[in-house]
Amino acid sequence: MGPLHGVKIVEFAGIGPGPFCAMLLSDMGAQVVRIDRKGGRGATKFEVTSRGRRSIALDLKKPEAVEVALKLIAQSDALLEGFRPGVMEKLGLGPDVALKRNPKLVYGRMTGWGQTGPLSQAAGHDINYIALTGALHGIGRKGATPVPPLNLVGDFGGGALYLAFGMACALFEARGSGKGQVVDCAMTEGAASLMSMFYGFKAMGMWQDEKGVNLLDGGAHFYDTYETSDGKWVSIGSIEPQFYALLLEKASLTDPEFQSQMDRAKWPSLKEKIARVMKTKTRDQWDALMEGSDVCYAPVLSLAEAPNHAHNKARGSFVEIDGVVQPGPAPKFSRTKVEVQGPPPASGQHNDQILSEFGFSGGDIAALKSSGAI
Numbered sequence: 001m002g003p004l005h006g007v008k009i010v011e012f013a014g015i016g017p018g019p020f021c022a023m024l025l026s027d028m029g030a031q032v033v034r035i036d037r038k039g040g041r042g043a044t045k046f047e048v049t050s051r052g053r054r055s056i057a058l059d060l061k062k063p064e065a066v067e068v069a070l071k072l073i074a075q076s077d078a079l080l081e082g083f084r085p086g087v088m089e090k091l092g093l094g095p096d097v098a099l100k101r102n103p104k105l106v107y108g109r110m111t112g113w114g115q116t117g118p119l120s121q122a123a124g125h126d127i128n129y130i131a132l133t134g135a136l137h138g139i140g141r142k143g144a145t146p147v148p149p150l151n152l153v154g155d156f157g158g159g160a161l162y163l164a165f166g167m168a169c170a171l172f173e174a175r176g177s178g179k180g181q182v183v184d185c186a187m188t189e190g191a192a193s194l195m196s197m198f199y200g201f202k203a204m205g206m207w208q209d210e211k212g213v214n215l216l217d218g219g220a221h222f223y224d225t226y227e228t229s230d231g232k233w234v235s236i237g238s239i240e241p242q243f244y245a246l247l248l249e250k251a252s253l254t255d256p257e258f259q260s261q262m263d264r265a266k267w268p269s270l271k272e273k274i275a276r277v278m279k280t281k282t283r284d285q286w287d288a289l290m291e292g293s294d295v296c297y298a299p300v301l302s303l304a305e306a307p308n309h310a311h312n313k314a315r316g317s318f319v320e321i322d323g324v325v326q327p328g329p330a331p332k333f334s335r336t337k338v339e340v341q342g343p344p345p346a347s348g349q350h351n352d353q354i355l356s357e358f359g360f361s362g363g364d365i366a367a368l369k370s371s372g373a374i
Contacts, residue, residue: 243294
């Protein structure tokens with residue numbers, strides 16, 4: 001019974017940010033029906049971002065299947081797709097057709113470059129989208145190559161999260177206006193938006209347009225990761241003076257040079273000194289000294305370790321679905337409970353159930369099977 005309970009969404013199966021966006025909406029309680037390609041393999045239980053919805057498999061090359069999709073759309077609140085611009089129009093399922101069938105429909109579109117612009121028809125991936133926005137340029141060590149931050153900034157942060165936010169905003173607006181609209185989510189623009197603070201810092205002269213030399217990119221000795229004596233790593237984020245003073249106290253950093261916290265010229269040498277100190281203890285020993293304090297400290301945990309950390313366990317941050325440990329729904333709410341609605345579905349697993357719920361008779365379903373549309 002999450003906050004989106006009662007909202008019906010049609011998802012056209014895709015990869016990466018599209019499924020993740022649908023997962024977020026499902027985790028919040030939306031009823032998501034995914035239209036898979038007939039003959040596709042569907043999702044396995046390990047494809048976590050496909051959890052929590054039901055699947056119908058359609059051959060969208062057949063007009064009968066397109067009509068099925070349109071009937072589902074006509075009875076839904078929103079739609080989301082992640083194809084290149086123009087693909088849905090070629091299928092006969094573009095915004096003009098869909099909104100004619102359902103004037104209140106929120107039509108969510110996920111692309112890397114956006115629906116328009118010189119690059120709109122070009123292929124691309126997360127690394128390209130964040131490269132174009134200045135984000136990739138600022139991530140990495142000084143003098144080294146830029147480091148892709150997995151595909152978190154473009155696909156998931158700039159894409160899926162912004163589309164989910166945009167669709168939620170459009171759904172809210174439609175309740176008052178009675179009108180739907182298209183949500184054009186470009187991962188480039190989402191990634192650029194995530195960089196807002198840093199563009200502000202640059203304009204103020206507080207940020208050098210170079211990686212690895214600034215306050216939050218590993219340039220500062222008090223905001224970085226350090227290796228411990230057992231080959232593991234810890235993170236330090238002691239920015240504020242009181243937190244920095246506590247770091248010096250707990251790490252026994254008595255060198256007077258450490259009193260010049262914001263002297264950028266001293267950051268490289270201070271970092272070397274801290275690195276030597278951090279290597280004198282194991283990660284567990286540093287945990288015992290610093291974890292839970294105002295140092296702003298945390299161990300750098302692996303994917304295997306994170307679900308077992310006491311804090312994550314206490315909050316239920318991770319769940320196990322069908323034997324697969326995975327992050328649980330986020331955020332949490334004080335009154336409406338959010339939970340995973342089920343494991344990833346097989347392609348077409350819910351054909352008959354979905355069609356019956358959307359008003360198709362037994363004869364209709366038999367005819368669709370006979371024609372090969374489903």
